[in-house]
Amino acid sequence: MAEKGGFFKKWIKGFEKITTGVKEQFSLIWSSEKPKEEDWEGLEEMLIQADMGPQLAMDLVEGFRSFKQSSRGEGDWKEWLYTKLESVLAGNEPRLFPSFLPGEMCVILLVGINGVGKTTVAGKLAYMLAQNGEKVSLVAADTFRAAAMDQLEIWAQRAKCHLVKGSPGADPGAVVFDGIDAAHKRGSTVAIVDTAGRSHVNKNLLAELEKVGKIIMRLVPAENVENILVIDAMAGQNAFIQAESMGKAVPITGVILTKWDSQAKGGIVFRIRQELGFPLKYIGIGEKIEDVMLFDNEQFVQAVVYGEEFS
Template sequence: MGFFNKIKEGLSKTRHAFMEKVEKLVSRRKIDEEFYEELEEILIMADVGVNTVMQLMDELRDEVKKRKIEDAEELRPVLKEKLRELMKAEQFPMNIQEKGLTVIMVVGVNGVGKTTTIGKLAYKYKNEGKKVLLAAGDTFRAGAIEQLEVWGKRAGVEVIKHQAGSDPAAVVYDAIQAAKARNVNLLLCDTAGRLHNKTNLMEELNKVYRVIKREIPGAPHEVLLVLDATTGQNALSQAKLFGQAAGVTGLVLTKLDGTAKGGIVIAIQNELSLPVKFVGVGEKMDDLQVFDPQEFVEALFA
């Protein structure tokens, strides 16, 4: 199943909550102030984000004037066109090195599906013929190391680990040495996601980041922030926090199939200068999909 079909299936809750309301609105209202207010409300409820919604509404009003649109039905393609523009046209490929070792750091708060994402990435890249290794750098959360080992077994990939409570930077250092010795192509590093003390967490991540940089010039090649799509606007604030502190290069949005708040993808793409690189649209190993912004909009209107 290609990305379009997967994302179409995964977006069914969002499409139901968003597009069906838009359809009802355009079929029964003429374009007036009340129409704009209702449309604004629908977009905000789908978690498109207030700033993005305001921008979108201004652009729609301009187009209506410019094209002299009177029938609300004619607004449907205009809305789609504007969303496509907001989503930025191109895909952002992963920075995977052709030669030598690629190091990817995976960050995010607990409970967003970080470990699961690492397992699915390991599976994806192993299937593409790469030699993959995992670093169990979340040494704080009870069961995190064991959970990563379960995913490692599923993907057929080895995990470098220390005891629970040990220094994450030391784990990552050992994993880098093992990766070099074994001619590994790709090292995926799990990190702690506890949020009770943001400065501690960010210092910890920074230490891991510095160890990677020191051992492999130019690394980490990607710092992926995992966000739970079901948390809507909360995901946006997490992205802002981590983006500033952890040198994030791209986002992974999990549980998109479990939410009617899929509009958060639009808000994130528009309001942060961080590309969405993968989306999770199910439980299976291959349900982590490379994100295509244009197909996302197509699937929303499908």
């Protein structure tokens, strides 16, 4: 990505209809002396459409009501909205391994339901970390489909990094154990473990994931482990159901939202922070190896609130 700073600006343009609608509604309510109840309801509805979810939409509407009342038409609603949304994201730590122990290997375990983009994220992170001077090993623990390992092999070639793969049908726990061991012996600084997509209601597959998570914790200090839940940015309400059940199998330390370049409406970011409290780490913004970017709270909120005015 040549122009990462400009990404949110471009992205927000794709949602002009929704964002303009929300802002027009805020503005209409702000400028009317006595807004009608249906105007408030309209605002809530629009916020839900932007993927904010019912709880946050209600919080925003109620917060805006009190702000309007207390400020008596003075002040700036955009400033209010900016502060409010920024506070929802407050404390988000997008960096991986914020308190890692130097000298010990780091491990990123990627988990999520089918097709969300785990393998693609594995390739992108491998490339990015290798560019930053890390020695990366990719571990293909998706032994469910032979093609999945080939797919990761292609990413390993693109990222020019080491690959450890098990044989088809092998126990993923054993592959992860051997993979981390091989990465250690090779002097890798980071191992990225790609796992099979699994339904969040399949108990056996969740138990398998739990086992993989425990094996990693036995081999690497907790500070050096990131259990990343990969979520399709368009998942909406489903994202929360997925997070809940995957979180029971492994302690989630962060979220990567993929497919932002598609139809992501963005509100999900606030919901994840407010309802789950997981850190938002990176976002996937395309299918190419460099299409991944660190989630920047400030830039994101600026784009949402100020859109085109934001420079």
